[in-house]
Amino acid sequence: WTMAEFSSTFDRCVDDNFFEKASGHFLAFEHNFSTDWVCENVPVELCYAAGNALLRYQCPVTCGCRDPRSAQYLNGPTFGCPWKACASSDEHNEALEMISCTVANSAEMEVDANWVTLIDNMLRVGEDLGVDWSEEHAGFTAEGCAFILRSESNLCTGSGEFLSFSRWCPVECGCRAPHPARAVDFNPSLCPPG
Known part of the structure; x- marks a missing residue:
């Protein structure tokens, strides 16, 4: 499976979406998190690195996948953001409605x-x-x-x-x-x- 296939197949835009405990343990080891870590405690800067697709998938809200104007550059499915689920969420659509169709200098x-x-x-x-x-x-x-x-x-x-x-x-x-x-x-x- 590619990350794009995985994030599109298991398409949920919620934090702490641990498909298997192993992925949570892997991320804890990889980033030196505590064993009982949750997404809200993740330093958002970790979400921005190209190599952290699994972190974006497990923590799409914290990592900015759901926010149409987040600082997350890698917000597509290839890099872990479950885009279809995030783009169809009420929170995403409400934020999208707030964007003015005007020129910002x-x-x-x-x-x-x-x-x-x-x-x-x-x-x-x-x-x-x-x-x-x-x-x-x-x-x-x-x-x-x-x-x-x-x-x-x-x-x-x-x-x-x-x-x-x-x-x-x-x-x-x-x-x-x-x-x-x-x-x-x-x-x-x-x-x-x-």
Whole structure:
């Protein structure tokens, strides 16, 4: 089984979802947790590392899999987030409803702790996986969502590793007509409803 198959098959978006006690024991050993650890005590920074897919699967709420605007960059099923279950949860949909379909300027975004951490996580994950995302990191840091409009990368559709930036940049990703030219392969289901 791949992690994507596992997280899609055993699709539950709840913390402390220990499919088997062995996985809880393995994570305790791997991260030096106590034997009676629970997800709410996990330092969230551990959730961001590329190699911690099992931790994201066991603790999707703590790790930000359910929050459409969390700092979790690896929020797709390939890296352990049970995306289908998280995206269909009431909590996710309520948070999605709160996202305004407006342009946020870079000054607003640079004071949003989740945005800043997300962009830093993107760079770190790239380094872990051998992908150079320094241009995207610099662009998002300097320009905020406006960077999407000039980027060669398709940041609005997402993949099995990470989801679309449309929840952060709904206008730039084409969630409001007219769709920008860079909104290639635009998928309206990735947009906040507002």
